[in-house]
Amino acid sequence: MRILLVGGGGREHALALGLKADPEVTEIHCAPGNAGIAEIATLHDVDILDNGAVVALAQELDVDLVVIGPEAPLVNGVCDQLRAAGFATFGPSKAAAQLEGSKNFAKEVMHDAGVATAKSFTCENRMEIEKALDYFSPPYVVKDDGLAGGKGVVVTDDRQVALDHALSCKRVVIEEFLDGPEISLFGISDGKTILALEPAQDFKRALDGDQGPNTGGMGAYSPLPWAPSDIVEQTHREVLAPMIAEMAARGTPFIGLLYAGLSLTDHGIRVIEFNARFGDPETQVLIPRLKTPLASLLYKAATRNLEGEKIAWHPLSAVTVVLAAQGYPTDPKKYQLVAKLPTIADTFIFQAGGGRILSATGVGSDLTEARDRAYRAISQIEVEGSFYRTDIAFNASVAEKGN
Ligand code: AMP
Numbered sequence: 184m185r186i187l188l189v190g191g192g193g194r195e196h197a198l199a200l201g202l203k204a205d206p207e208v209t210e211i212h213c214a215p216g217n218a219g220i221a222e223i224a225t226l227h228d229v230d231i232l233d234n235g236a237v238v239a240l241a242q243e244l245d246v247d248l249v250v251i252g253p254e255a256p257l258v259n260g261v262c263d264q265l266r267a268a269g270f271a272t273f274g275p276s277k278a279a280a281q282l283e284g285s286k287n288f289a290k291e292v293m294h295d296a297g298v299a300t301a302k303s304f305t306c307e308n309r310m311e312i313e314k315a316l317d318y319f320s321p322p323y324v325v326k327d328d329g330l331a332g333g334k335g336v337v338v339t340d341d342r343q344v345a346l347d348h349a350l351s352c353k354r355v356v357i358e359e360f361l362d363g364p365e366i367s368l369f370g371i372s373d374g375k376t377i378l379a380l381e382p383a384q385d386f387k388r389a390l391d392g393d394q395g396p397n398t399g400g401m402g403a404y405s406p407l408p409w410a411p412s413d414i415v416e417q418t419h420r421e422v423l424a425p426m427i428a429e430m431a432a433r434g435t436p437f438i439g440l441l442y443a444g445l446s447l448t449d450h451g452i453r454v455i456e457f458n459a460r461f462g463d464p465e466t467q468v469l470i471p472r473l474k475t476p477l478a479s480l481l482y483k484a485a486t487r488n489l490e491g492e493k494i495a496w497h498p499l500s501a502v503t504v505v506l507a508a509q510g511y512p513t514d515p516k517k518y519q520l521v522a523k524l525p526t527i528a529d530t531f532i533f534q535a536g537g538g539r540i541l542s543a544t545g546v547g548s549d550l551t552e553a554r555d556r557a558y559r560a561i562s563q564i565e566v567e568g569s570f571y572r573t574d575i576a577f578n579a580s581v582a583e584k585g586n
């Protein structure tokens with residue numbers, strides 16, 4: 184199988200590694216890729232927001248499967264054009280990607296699918312905004328309706344801050360604060376059938392102890408020893424399957440990866456958000472644990488053939504720690520990556536580029552072992568001004584030891 188992978192972050196580096204491990208795969212191409220992916224795939228310098236250029240590349244390479252990593256090309260409709268040109272494509276159509284592209288659209292679909300989420304109001308003017316803020320008590324949750332690159336959500340006790348953010352958005356969703364641990368749980372869908380992956384937990388704040396600004400994610404781990412044992416089944420039943428059925432009923436089937444960001448509240452599972460793609464850095468802990476060959480799985484999804492499939496996992500734990508550039512996330516500085524990255528057994532370095540320089544994933548028989556390996560690697564990489572959190576998976580590893 185010849186594959187074209189679109190994207191160039193840590194997530195795509197991990198996906199490339201997973202694809203390469205599948206014996207069916209003969210060639211991997213990546214656009215635009217990065218220095219780490221270059222060791223696995225042939226890179227192509229193509230503008231991934233130019234749909235025509237992506238289709239032309241797929242044609243030139245005559246690939247059997249196209250896998251889209253980031254949200255921007257999805258929302259831009261690249262999958263519609265790839266499918267129209269006859270390519271098996273893993274990624275949702277422009278219409279289905281609106282589950283990530285518009286918070287209001289996601290709320291409407293959840294409502295029609297009977298999926299539990301925070302109560303919310305969508306507002307377009309000051310009067311509606313004030314009314315919604317009056318309805319809820321602090322902390323206020325204010326979300327820009329559109330794609331905002333992780334900067335669209337403000338959670339604050341300060342009404343003025345909430346109001347200012349809401350007024351700065353064209354359309355804004357104001358919603359109930361969900362109190363509970365957050366997890367990420369992904370499903371791979373062929374439009375009719377969706378297979379749930381194991382959950383991961385992401386660390387969104389920049390600094391230790393969940394302090395500092397929101398980021399794209401500073402680290403992750405999987406599995407979650409503290410989560411209810413039926414969390415995967417329950418999320419499949421209550422969230423993933425109803426969403427896929429509703430999208431199909433609307434005539435816009437969701438083919439690709441449905442990312443559910445969930446809050447495990449005292450009243451049950453509540454959806455915080457959907458994304459239309461693999462999470463970053465959650466993918467960096469899921470791929471090393473995945474036993475099912477990745478390329479064949481994504482190909483079955485892309486060709487609407489997932490029914491009856493099962494996903495298998497290695498009985499291993501994985502922890503990933505992100506090394507971020509000075510100033511990330513507000514104003515990341517340019518950096519120089521040392522030529523030689525450490526090679527440590529059972530550890531993977533996934534390169535990114537941008538504010539998140541790379542992440543180190545350690546794999547082990549439990550979270551403590553995986554964590555030690557990830558931190559041993561990350562502490563050996565010196566980039567001036569860069570930083571990382573020291574508490575990724577710490578609480579979970581302590582809790583696991585106590586069991
Ligand atoms: P999002 O961009 O939707 O992932 O939101 C960013 C972060 O804001 C989430 O990971 C949560 O930590 C937080 N957040 C979003 N919505 C809520 C909510 N309704 N209640 C509590 N926290 C939230």
Ligand code: GLY
Pocket residue numbers: 385399400458461462463464465
């Ligand atoms: N880790 C959060 C995201 O991928 O959106």
